[in-house]
Amino acid sequence: MDDVAAVAGVSRGTVSRVLNGGHNVSGPASEAVRRAIRKTGYVLNQHARSLVTQRSDSVAFILSEPQDRLFEDPNFNILLRGCTQELAEHDITLLLTIAGTQEDRKRVGRYVTGGHVDGALVISTHAGSPLLDELDSRGLPFVAVGRPLGRDSDVSYVAADDRGGARQMVSYLRSRGHRTIGTITGPLDTSGGVDRLAGYHDVLGETDPRLVVTGDYTSDGGEAAMERLLRQAPELDAVFVSSDLMANGAIAALRRAGKRVPDDVAVGGFDDSKVATTSVPRLTTIRQPWARISAEMVRLLLGHLAGDSHAAVILPTELVIRESA
Amino acid sequence: MDDVAAVAGVSRGTVSRVLNGGHNVSGPASEAVRRAIRKTGYVLNQHARSLVTQRSDSVAFILSEPQDRLFEDPNFNILLRGCTQELAEHDITLLLTIAGTQEDRKRVGRYVTGGHVDGALVISTHAGSPLLDELDSRGLPFVAVGRPLGRDSDVSYVAADDRGGARQMVSYLRSRGHRTIGTITGPLDTSGGVDRLAGYHDVLGETDPRLVVTGDYTSDGGEAAMERLLRQAPELDAVFVSSDLMANGAIAALRRAGKRVPDDVAVGGFDDSKVATTSVPRLTTIRQPWARISAEMVRLLLGHLAGDSHAAVILPTELVIRESA
DNA sequence: CTGAAAGCGCTTACAG
DNA sequence: CTGAAAGCGCTTACAG
Structure with missing residues (x-):
């Protein structure tokens, strides 16, 4: 970054400002910085940025099922893809973490609460998952898919009806x-x-x-x-x-x-x-309205990140008549 | 961390040392720090650590297929699971990133080369994927699964024969x-x-x-x-x-x-x-020997992180006779 | 609009 | 075995 500043003939502060949207930077300065970045091949160090901003601009998609059968379920695919896209529009990366075994869950718990992510989308259908408690106690914002039995009154979730x-x-x-x-x-x-x-x-x-x-x-x-x-x-x-x-x-x-x-x-x-x-x-x-479910999950999570309190969203289902009945 | 040091009655340096294996720390000091950590509920800021160590202890698993049909393939599951486990043994977290569209690939490229991960496992079967070039030019260590057409002589990969x-x-x-x-x-x-x-x-x-x-x-x-x-x-x-x-x-x-x-x-x-x-x-x-493939991919990637140059690993296949022939 | 400077929370030689 | 201190690479009030 010092290199870029030197090449562009400005201070690091100005470089940082153009990196973060270019507000309060004159046209010429902005242009010079942009050229310098290209010339030097500069790439931002995310850790340094996160250290000061206290956010990582990424959220975890935690798959916490003993049997990861979900993977073979096309609906799961739709959910995952939907969440990725919704988040991408807000320039947030989605990281899929798989926590099939008890040990995995611990590791993932440590990871997501270690500041690597700003929040989590958690997929876990069984009651009494200690993961939710862990996220909670660490104060990490999250939203679950499906009503989390026993926790449905103090946790955000979105579910089909x-x-x-x-x-x-x-x-x-x-x-x-x-x-x-x-x-x-x-x-x-x-x-x-x-x-x-x-x-x-x-x-x-x-x-x-x-x-x-x-x-x-x-x-x-x-x-x-x-x-x-x-x-x-x-x-x-x-x-x-x-x-x-x-x-x-x-x-x-x-x-x-x-x-x-x-x-x-x-x-x-x-x-x-x-x-x-x-x-x-x-x-x-x-x-089940998977596309809407993923959209609502992301909406809720972004709300959390902005300070909103928790909420539940229940979406209507649709009867599809074929041959078996 | 200052809190922990204060409570334990030692310096931040000592706290850091016990956090990183406890070498060169006396028994009592180590014990005091451990107690202080528990008492204060301290949790390490990974960004700060990564900023100085220049590593993140995580690697990306990049799924770069236009059609993510792979998801429905149980073999893919085995591969993913195998890689996760192998890496977990080295205390490295695996992050799954999905780059189905061209735009996704750009975003993911930025992400993984932004210092978020130490290396990548890339799943991409089609020739001429610009992703490999991007990783290469950024100097990010990676290994591919399947022989990358046109790049097989200068890129690490593991494939079935x-x-x-x-x-x-x-x-x-x-x-x-x-x-x-x-x-x-x-x-x-x-x-x-x-x-x-x-x-x-x-x-x-x-x-x-x-x-x-x-x-x-x-x-x-x-x-x-x-x-x-x-x-x-x-x-x-x-x-x-x-x-x-x-x-x-x-x-x-x-x-x-x-x-x-x-x-x-x-x-x-x-x-x-x-x-x-x-x-x-x-x-x-x-x-195809998926379990071995995942093990070899991880082995190769860890080698890269340690400074090894690239290599190709070809694993034998097995004829399974059933009824269709 | 811009620069100088403080600070984010760690790790790690260095000296003792 | 331990502490004081420098430094990792950014962002952001603050003053101008």
Whole structure:
């Protein structure tokens, strides 16, 4: 920077000013500095800048899932891409950090609270993640995707309306004349698990406990859950499955049991993920507004950085009718 | 840090020394500092440290593909995870940056050359990526995965033996009695495209040009390429397809043309990716040693950081026999 | 509009 | 083993 100043014939202060927007710098001076920068091949030292500005102009995207299955989920892709773009418009770089194991989470916790980033977008669906507490205690602004169970009243998050989406699907199934509607829930330590189940009960009221089975968001898990459901309640004529992947497994189980989908048993999924269109039959499901979710996450985080307090944003879902129900 | 020093009753220099391994610090002093750190809740300012050490203890994993299809590839997952773990053992954080668009690439280029990271792992299969030049001109150490066309003699990279792998597959097809073996290549501006085609010619010599068609690594592209191949050379009895995804599409085209796989036309893939086991019939393919690739990439990069010059590492592939050939 | 100067929070020879 | 001090490369009041 001294070089640049020398070549341009100005002080370091002036060089710094043109680097930071060029306010209060005369045209000629600005031009000279710009030329000097090109000539010297100068590149700013970000650490020095961050040391004085106390910000890094980057935020972390923390993927904190034991199983990083999310990676294979196209929706996750959309989310990541959306956040990157939104942030880029504000000249903020997004760093993806993966914290699959307990040890990873510690390392990442240290990293993000060490001043490397100004804030974080955290993707973690399971309850009781110590990561949120760590970020909190360090005072690092962050926003979560999905309602963080147990923390939803003191943490910023944006989520699809899981409960409302479940209501849409179950209402649709009932409107199609189905009378005995079962459900395969997600893990009950995730908001998707409890909220979608709540939506199911919202429209059906209390149901026979035999009609409710818990899955684990995997295809195999959905298959096993469907088998159990079939054993417990062979008379059911529809099932609301809390994720497309599980719905895909459920259909396999139904087929093996000799049931036709949707004629004998209608199947409704959730997510509108890739498998929804590749499965046979294609899935009737609930679409989550991922593009809007990412936009809102970034908006919320930027708000935090500017001093706003926390907030929750719930976005509506959409029923997508295909062949499975 | 002044607080810590005050509480511990030592100088800042001593605090810094325990922070950096505790060499040349007496037991009691070290203990006092440690207690003071806990008591004050002190957290190191990484920017200040990096400013003096001139390193950040982090490296970038740059995903520089126009289409970030890689994300959905489980192999990519293995690569990413492997690199993260290897680096973590050296206390280095891996930052994933995505540079899908031209603009992204610029931003990322600025970021990584701005001192934020000590080096980079770059994932970019297409030739002529300006990113490599940029990193080079900035003097940032990096290693690429896959042979960077046109830059392979002055850049560090680690790759599977594409040419040898293609030889394995084509030799296998011939050993099974197939006589008219076609091939669907990858884009010819990728090393996977040219090297696998070279391997094909290695075992077959010059072939009828009608037997060679270029695809784009997508399933749809493979389907279209197969149709073309079938039109040009309806007599073929085997085809070596340069990626599993394309092989999957090729099988669809064959089925539609009334050909049985492998009875009428045998199909050999490349990658041993997820689709290899989900396609019907399951694919006979070439496995790339992703775990070793990630380990070697990290080893090479760490070498660079320590001052080593560049090097290329080529790792052997493995023929995996299933049902399609 | 511009320069001189203080300061951001660390690390690391240097001297003892 | 320890402290005092210089310095890493910037930004930003402050004075003019």
